Amino acid sequence: MLTFVGMKILHTADWHIGKSLYKYELYDDIGLFFQDLLTIIGEEEVDVLLISGDIFDLANPSNKDKELYYQFLADLLKVKVHVVITAGNHDSARMIEAPATLMKNLNIHLVGQGTDLEKQLVHLDLGRGPKERNEIVIAAVPFLRDRDVKTSQAGESVSVKAKNLADGIVQHYQNIYDIIQDKHPGVPSIAMGHLHMQGSSTSDSERDIPIGNLGGISVESFNLGYDYVALGHIHRPQVLNKQATIQYSGSPIALSFSERKDQKRVVLLELDSNQKILTKHIELSAYRKLIRFSGSLDVIKAKLLTFKNSAPLKALVELHVEEISYDQTKILELQEVASLKNEEYEVVHNKIRFSEKRDHLTTARSKSTIEELKPIDVFRSKLEDEFIDEAQKDALEKLFLELLEKWELQLQE
Numbered sequence: 419m420l421t422f423v424g425m426k427i428l429h430t431a432d433w434h435i436g437k438s439l440y441k442y443e444l445y446d447d448i449g450l451f452f453q454d455l456l457t458i459i460g461e462e463e464v465d466v467l468l469i470s471g472d473i474f475d476l477a478n479p480s481n482k483d484k485e486l487y488y489q490f491l492a493d494l495l496k497v498k499v500h501v502v503i504t505a506g507n508h509d510s511a512r513m514i515e516a517p518a519t520l521m522k523n524l525n526i527h528l529v530g531q532g533t534d535l536e537k538q539l540v541h542l543d544l545g546r547g548p549k550e551r552n553e554i555v556i557a558a559v560p561f562l563r564d565r566d567v568k569t570s571q572a573g574e575s576v577s578v579k580a581k582n583l584a585d586g587i588v589q590h591y592q593n594i595y596d597i598i599q600d601k602h603p604g605v606p607s608i609a610m611g612h613l614h615m616q617g618s619s620t621s622d623s624e625r626d627i628p629i630g631n632l633g634g635i636s637v638e639s640f641n642l643g644y645d646y647v648a649l650g651h652i653h654r655p656q657v658l659n660k661q662a663t664i665q666y667s668g669s670p671i672a673l674s675f676s677e678r679k680d681q682k683r684v685v686l687l688e689l690d691s692n693q694k695i696l697t698k699h700i701e702l703s704a705y706r707k708l709i710r711f712s713g714s715l716d717v718i719k720a721k722l723l724t725f726k727n728s729a730p731l732k733a734l735v736e737l738h739v740e741e742i743s744y745d746q747t748k749i750l751e752l753q754e755v756a757s758l759k760n761e762e763y764e765v766v767h768n769k770i771r772f773s774e775k776r777d778h779l780t781t782a783r784s785k786s787t788i789e790e791l792k793p794i795d796v797f798r799s800k801l802e803d804e805f806i807d808e809a810q811k812d813a814l815e816k817l818f819l820e821l822l823e824k825w826e827l828q829l830q831e
């Protein structure tokens with residue numbers, strides 16, 4: 419009789435190496451996370467590490483980004499953990515996959531492309547000796563594009579196309595599950611994914627997130643038989659079903675100010691000797707505080723004066739100044755306050771709004787480069803300049819996002 423020993427698997431995603439917040443580079447943040455991750459892997463005696471997409475922030479990462487990544491993979495070799503990495507929508511599938519053959523010999527499994535089903539199957543047998551059985555099968559599915567699931571036909575409407583893509587993605591997971599049942603019956607299985615589940619709570623830092631139900635995948639449709647689904651793409655950590663078997667680990671560091679109150683974490687899966695999976699969250703400390711101060715300029719100045727930074731890295735601050743009547747000196751004073759250098763914090767973004775006057779001079783904000791701005795940012799900023807009520811703003815924003823999404827789906831053809 420072979421005995422199943424049990425194993426520990428750690429689930430993380432959305433590292434976004436190379437990410438900047440308003441031009442402020444977050445290398446120190448990811449560096450501290452890497453240190454913590456190595457400690458957790460060591461202390462918990464983790465056997466397998468899963469990274470569900472968006473390793474890099476850009477499809478064409480800088481040399482520094484790549485150096486950091488490969489250095490960390492080298493550090494992982496020392497702690498003897500098996501690693502499975504999939505590409506996200508931010509990653510270049512080819513770039514992630516390029517060293518796959520070499521890396522496989524080091525127990526690092528890289529999957530970039532979503533076309534070949536067999537290549538997305540990672541079977542690990544960690545049993546030591548002939549009496550021990552310690553297997554797991556991982557459906558290492560990267561971010562799937564239309565061409566990977568081949569469901570769309572020419573001339574389909576946008577909503578039909580989106581529904582077909584969602585159905586195609588679920589079918590993709592079903593097909594891999596069928597192969598697993600055929601090749602490795604009775605072995606526990608985990609699916610990795612970089613996708614948007616309906617009903618998940620998003621932040622400002624994801625890209626290509628559909629609004630409403632267009633293109634979203636329902637949690638129910640994912641009851642395919644996998645013991646756990648390790649998701650990436652949404653940066654806010656969250657559990658999607660009652661059994662806690664479908665989860666977003668979330669990004670390990672805050673990637674936008676909208677995540678400034680999130681408790682970041684990694685998910686530890688403990689597969690016991692009965693092959694049951696228990697999930698546990700390991701909280702990460704906030705390496706850096708992201709602060710947003712709003713109010714009149716005087717109120718904000720007072721807040722900055724008493725601010726104490728308790729995190730290891732310099733705090734990043736957004737200033738949203740609200741004044742009543744237009745005053746050029748306030749704009750100049752704000753620029754002065756925002757550029758003050760100190761040890762505790764750095765103001766990375768500021769804007770001022772005068773509620774009384776309405777002309778094109780009423781809003782001033784710090785300049786962002788066009789690379790940092792997403793279409794929705796530009797649209798929002800335009801909305802802010804127009805003094806329309808909040809409800810109407812929301813409606814317009816929703817319409818704009820729908821248009822944007824239709825446009826993006828058309829680009830995928």
Ligand SMILES: [Mn+2]
Nearest residue numbers: 432472624651
């Ligand atoms: Mn991401």
